[in-house]
Amino acid sequence: MSLFSPQVSGYLVALAAILLVSLFVWRIVYNIYFHPLSHFPGPKLAACSRLWLAYRELIQGESLSDLRAQLHRQYGEIIRWAPNELHFSNPAAYNDIYNNKNKWDKDHSLYRAYDLDTSTFGLTHYSDAKQSRDVLFFQDIDRPITGSRTGTAQQFAADKSSDLVLGFHCFAVDIIMNLCYAKNWDATKVPDFRSDIVLASQAVLPIFTMNKYPGPLLKMMRYIPMRLGKKYGTPVTKALFFLRETLMHQVYGVLRNPSSLENASYKTIYHSLLGRDAKGRRSLSKVNLWHEAGALLGGGSDTIATASTTISYYVLHNPEVQQRLVNELRTAWPVLEEVPRYEVLEKLPLLQTAVVKEGVRMFPEGASLPRVVPPEGATITGTFIPGGAIVGQSYVHVNFSPAVFPDPHAFIPDRWLGVDAKAHEAALATFSKGPRGCVGINLAYCELQLVIAAIFRRFDVTLDAKRFGLYLVIAMLLGR
Numbered sequence: 001m002s003l004f005s006p007q008v009s010g011y012l013v014a015l016a017a018i019l020l021v022s023l024f025v026w027r028i029v030y031n032i033y034f035h036p037l038s039h040f041p042g043p044k045l046a047a048c049s050r051l052w053l054a055y056r057e058l059i060q061g062e063s064l065s066d067l068r069a070q071l072h073r074q075y076g077e078i079i080r081w082a083p084n085e086l087h088f089s090n091p092a093a094y095n096d097i098y099n100n101k102n103k104w105d106k107d108h109s110l111y112r113a114y115d116l117d118t119s120t121f122g123l124t125h126y127s128d129a130k131q132s133r134d135v136l137f138f139q140d141i142d143r144p145i146t147g148s149r150t151g152t153a154q155q156f157a158a159d160k161s162s163d164l165v166l167g168f169h170c171f172a173v174d175i176i177m178n179l180c181y182a183k184n185w186d187a188t189k190v191p192d193f194r195s196d197i198v199l200a201s202q203a204v205l206p207i208f209t210m211n212k213y214p215g216p217l218l219k220m221m222r223y224i225p226m227r228l229g230k231k232y233g234t235p236v237t238k239a240l241f242f243l244r245e246t247l248m249h250q251v252y253g254v255l256r257n258p259s260s261l262e263n264a265s266y267k268t269i270y271h272s273l274l275g276r277d278a279k280g281r282r283s284l285s286k287v288n289l290w291h292e293a294g295a296l297l298g299g300g301s302d303t304i305a306t307a308s309t310t311i312s313y314y315v316l317h318n319p320e321v322q323q324r325l326v327n328e329l330r331t332a333w334p335v336l337e338e339v340p341r342y343e344v345l346e347k348l349p350l351l352q353t354a355v356v357k358e359g360v361r362m363f364p365e366g367a368s369l370p371r372v373v374p375p376e377g378a379t380i381t382g383t384f385i386p387g388g389a390i391v392g393q394s395y396v397h398v399n400f401s402p403a404v405f406p407d408p409h410a411f412i413p414d415r416w417l418g419v420d421a422k423a424h425e426a427a428l429a430t431f432s433k434g435p436r437g438c439v440g441i442n443l444a445y446c447e448l449q450l451v452i453a454a455i456f457r458r459f460d461v462t463l464d465a466k467r468f469g470l471y472l473v474i475a476m477l478l479g480r
């Protein structure tokens with residue numbers, strides 16, 4: 001029996017609907033006219049709701065980098081591009097936001113996308129992330145890297161094109177698997193570099209874009225059993241479940257049999273995370289360790305692939321730089337079979353500093369990394385920003401600023417060897433800065449120097465003009 005008569009029930013439903021609509025309208029009016037950020041310029045629709053961004057990115061397929069650039073042209077240096085979020089184009093904002101004193105929280109609007117909430121990368125409070133950051137700050141990294149057996153050389157035959165985007169990704173996966181689990185994953189030995197873990201890592205990217213916006217997808221996917229998810233679903237969701245299962249298998253394998261790490265001649269990341277060497281640290285749960293594995297694989301391989309590709313692309317478009325690099329490598333590494341130690345390679349001025357740094361500077365498209373302004377507010381580029389606002393800047397506004405790097409769209413390695421080198425070093429923002437800057441920066445430079453040295457010393461590399469445009473493909477002539 002119903003509590004109310006049909007007529008009263010109808011009134012109640014109508015009342016609830018009116019209340020909901022009124023709340024919605026009030027929210028929009030509040031966001032446009034009364035919100036603490038209402039005086040900042042930007043599109044009115046962006047001020048109303050985050051749905052506007054979702055529409056531009058997911059439905060219209062726009063790159064947020066391009067959208068931000070367009071909004072800055074239209075509205076100026078500071079834009080309000082979501083109800084509670086500002087973005088800055090003045091490069092000075094980078095230091096105001098991401099400096100060592102500001103232990104501001106990360107905002108989940110970006111980080112929830114990866115569903116790795118308990119990893120170092122996903123933890124929004126600095127104090128929670130600090131402990132694992134200390135463990136992850138890679139030191140003595142060249143030993144495992146130079147010791148790992150990558151199968152790159154066997155993949156190349158004279159005059160055959162190879163997709164080096166995949167190749168670089170395989171290289172980085174092999175390194176991270178060695179560093180985490182002392183395991184030779186051998187992705188670089190898979191024919192044409194079509195390693196399943198690399199293909200899956202590239203296939204899942206659209207899910208992360210979707211998950212930035214609140215919706216049921218992320219939650220639903222947490223409750224679908226792995227086996228079902230891997231078998232049924234779209235190629236994209238199958239790839240995600242494959243990656244989750246692969247990493248879970250690795251992590252749980254180490255937990256079941258910690259002595260499997262003892263074969264390593266170096267300290268692996270999981271040695272440290274499991275607390276074997278980190279006295280007094282809290283032990284991490286299975287889920288923590290699994291999330292960390294996802295963050296390390298994602299953060300430590302896709303990025304290296306993109307950076308190595310960018311460096312190679314620009315070197316190949318600058319024959320004079322390529323020739324100087326090859327000459328430098330031949331002098332330091334005269335006999336091909338006698339690979340020099342990393343300490344030798346890292347001191348080469350053109351390789352280590354100029355080419356790698358300039359390529360890293362030109363790393364393409366970067367997200368705005370959202371931070372929450374503390375309750376007392378903050379001043380960014382001379383403007384007071386109220387507490388609770390989300391602020392961010394993509395490093396492209398620093399790395400491609402003509403005021404910071406003259407002629408920023410040109411690949412000029414020599415800028416890193418001149419009098420401005422120190423200032424450039426201080427400004428470079430690709431790895432972000434401050435308390436949440438990249439913990440893998442030393443590892444990244446080590447990997448990039450080694451892989452670029454190996455490719456340009458071992459092979460005559462040229463771009464494959466026929467296939468270029470679809471993806472970077474590089475033809476190799478073996479045996480220099």
Ligand code: HEM
Nearest residue numbers: 120121299300303304307369430431432436438439440444
């Ligand atoms: C060229 C290569 C790389 C680039 C451009 C890069 C860039 C970045 C950036 C911009 C951040 C800050 C993200 C944020 O604030 O949300 C970051 C954080 C991080 N990176 Fe890297 N990274 C690279 C390589 C690596 C490698 C090789 C690893 C290790 C496997 C790594 C592990 C991490 C981790 C764990 C964080 C999270 C730190 C924290 O939130 O406290 N990265 N990286």
